[in-house]
Amino acid sequence: MKISFLIMNAYGMGGTVRATAHLADELSHRHEVEIVSVFRHRDTPFLPLSNRVKLTHLVDLRPGTKKWWRRGFAARLQRPSKLFHPEERAYGNFNAQSDRALKEYLSAARTDVLITTRAGLNIAAARFAREGIVLVGQEHLHFGAHLPGLLGEIREWYPKLHAIVTLTEADRLEYSSMLEGDRTLVYSIGNGLPETARPQSRLENRLVVAAGRLVKVKGYDRLLDVFAKVVEKRPDWKLRIYGDGTEADKLSRRARALRLHNNVAFMGSTADMENVLAKASLHVVTSRFEGFGMTIVEAFAAGVPVVSFDCPQGPREIITSGQDGVLVPDGDIDAFANALLSLMDDQDELRRLAAGGLETVRRYRISEIADRWDKIFTDLR
Amino acid sequence: MVVLATSARLDVDDVLRISWAQPPADGTALVLRQKATERSVSLNGDSADLSGLDLTEGAWSVHAAAQEVHTTDPGFSLDGLVDYARRPRSRAMHVFRGHSGGMRVMVRTVEPYAEVTAVHPDEEHLVIEGFFAFGEAPAKADLVAARRKTKELVMGELTITGDRWRAELPNEPFAVESDRGFWDLRLGGLMVAALLDDIPQKKNKVRFPAEHVERGGDRVRVRAYYTDNDHLAIATTVVANEEAS
Structure with a gap:
């Protein structure tokens, strides 16, 4: 089975990136796994990924890249996104170029399962992903953190996803109640940690x-x-x-x-x-x-x-x-x-x-x- | 099989003391490696004396029985780094855990200097506290701020108690002319720096409040800061009264 994670920026850092990298790595022992990063702003990811996981990107922001010169690319980077709701907390990161690249990717994605990792991407998958892909929307933000306008879009589009995965049980209950009567299944799964020999604090430093x-x-x-x-x-x-x-x-x-x-x-x-x-x-x-x-x-x-x-x-x-x-x-x-x-x-x-x-x-x-x-x-x- | 330590600490005599979770198969020697250079040291149970090794500056990875030694110990305590520096020496080492979990020995050439532990700016003075690292207290006990390029000087007062020192610089003499100035500090001829707090390149990580010396139509902002080398220095900038903050 091929599993694809769609993430805003796998080259950046933060809890979502670390959690996605750990999960992708573990699942790659069992399935074909790729991470699709909407943006790429540096040559190598901040956090190294296992070589079993394929990493691709949709919009290359590296200054040296030739794509900067392609007709209209730079202008589209400046134009605000129409795909994302302005209340999406990462709205300012997205733009007309990422809208175009996302629609293109979603309508033709060759994968069995697509896991999207934030509200805006979950909605985009619900709207534009081609038929035949199992769509799983992951929520890294808690339900109450979404502003009313975005919540309206969530209510409209999440029923088109096959499943929602929340990080907490409290959020699972919120989404279950919102999606009552819809076919969308709601699960709660926290983030995981690899079982390596991790450093242990001596609790000696103030x-x-x-x-x-x-x-x-x-x-x-x-x-x-x-x-x-x-x-x-x-x-x-x-x-x-x-x-x-x-x-x-x-x-x-x-x-x-x-x-x-x-x-x-x-x-x-x-x-x-x-x-x-x-x-x-x-x-x-x-x-x-x-x-x-x-x-x-x-x-x-x-x-x-x-x-x-x-x-x-x-x-x-x-x-x-x-x-x-x-x-x-x-x-x-x-x-x-x-x-x-x-x-x-x-x-x-x-x-x-x-x-x-x-x-x-x-x-x-x-x-x-x-x-x-x-x-x-x-x-x- | 992985060779794994649960504790790896270098004592003040440069003896590496290790507790093994999974000891090396042949527990007779450790090899320190830096690129193509190797240094072997005998492993006496749980300790290896690194004091006699010829080690150039930089990080050395640690190997045993042809395998890299991994560790779950961060490798040092902040108090331990201070205790280590209280002894005169020209080479300083510390153990740390690399990003991938491998044990590393960091080697530095050192000279005596004044380690900064606290900086207290107030309206009248800049008070700096610290201790003497890697050497004895200097015979000539004064604190001098020397302006780069022009070499103008501001003298401070210095009190030494054992290996600890406390210096006080007045703010007012820093208001010398109407542009920016950078002033380097020497304490009894020694450099003044913070190198033992495990915060490298702290210029933008640790920032001190500014104080202002009032003049006729403007003020001079006096602010202590860390340079790119983590030396403590003083920056002065003339600001119009309405901009002062």
């Missing part, structure tokens, strides 16, 4: 790590407020934030205004999340919403406890508070700071939670996750 794009939804403004309270009592602890994004300058200014310059570093992107996490003693998630929370699972696998706001939806389904991490009422800055401070002062509790996380992460072994995907393919054939 280091807190956060990771994710520097955008509003990740709540780093809240994290800086939390850490300002933490360093009042524990100035010896440091925070490292990994990721790039549109809020970088704003966050850097906020950190300076809070006088956190000796305690906070903005590390930029990393392709080596597992080593980064394994140097830390705590991983923090202060997102306003989190579709899943790939870094939570990765932190558990590195033996690092996680403190997270109890935001919708991912963290509360992965973390069992008091067992492998701590869930803090969403938005409660003081409670978050207190949770960190109490763990900083209690090495035994830190070790107990780390051991709990290593237990929890067994649920996210990629072989088991791939088994569940295989069952969907069987259901749909």
Whole structure:
């Protein structure tokens, strides 16, 4: 069976890219697998892919490419997308050229199963994919994160997909209820981690790590407020934030205004999340919403406890508070700071939670996750 | 079969101490490899003395019984890097886990310098704290900021307690003329840098607040920053009053 993943940019980074790469790699032991990246902006993917997985692209953005000179290409890159709803969170990345390339690809795709990985791509597949392909739409964002206009399109087009796969059980219930009466099946499957010898934290560094794009939804403004309270009592602890994004300058200014310059570093992107996490003693998630929370699972696998706001939806389904991490009422800055401070002062509790996380992460072994995907393919054939 | 360590730490005497999850079949020697160059060292149970090895600068991969040694230990602690640097030495090594999981030994040629641990800008002064790394405290104890090109100088006050130091530079003398200036720091003749925090190329990762020296119609912004080599320096910029922030 041939399985194709359609993803916005496999050459970039982030939880969705890492999760897709892991799943594609695991499924490639069992099927022919390709990843189709709508955009390509660099020669090699940020995260290396297994050579069993074929990687192709639809729109080449590399400056050196000859396609830049093709008639109308550059102009179409400048024109906004008509295919994507303006409320799609990645709307600004798409354009008239990607509309054209997507329609062309979808109407002729030679594959058995097409897995699309975000709302806009799910809708595009429902509208334009040729007959005979099993269409599976994956949702990396939680249901409530979609704005009303986009939700209207989701309601209109998702019934044309054969299946929706959500990352959380809460989202599975939301989509099931929305699609009641339609033929579309709804499943919940979290992201998986490869079973390699991953680095393990000794919990010896007074280091807190956060990771994710520097955008509003990740709540780093809240994290800086939390850490300002933490360093009042524990100035010896440091925070490292990994990721790039549109809020970088704003966050850097906020950190300076809070006088956190000796305690906070903005590390930029990393392709080596597992080593980064394994140097830390705590991983923090202060997102306003989190579709899943790939870094939570990765932190558990590195033996690092996680403190997270109890935001919708991912963290509360992965973390069992008091067992492998701590869930803090969403938005409660003081409670978050207190949770960190109490763990900083209690090495035994830190070790107990780390051991709990290593237990929890067994649920996210990629072989088991791939088994569940295989069952969907069987259901749909 | 993979050769896998669960712990790999280099102590202050450059002895590599390893805990094995899966020890090498022939546990008698380790081979360090950098491109075509190899260095062999005997493996005495769980330890190998790297102090006598002729190792050029850069990363060396570690092999045993013809296989690359993998590790699940990140390889070092931040406190451990500091303890290691408190001893005078001309070559510094540390162990780390490479992206692919292989054990690596990083070798650097070092000279004594002033490691920065904290920077505190305020309205009047820039206070810098740190300790002396890889050497003793210098005999001549002063802090000098020298402006690039013009070589104008600003002198600071320095207090040394054991191997720790605290320096204080006044902001006002940095307001020298009406364009941009960059000032390099020397502490008792030593370079002033932050190299032991595991944050390489920290110029844009760690940024310090600016302070302003008021003048007649404008202000001079004084800001500490890290250079491309992670040395601490000071940038001064003249800004109109309404732009100052």
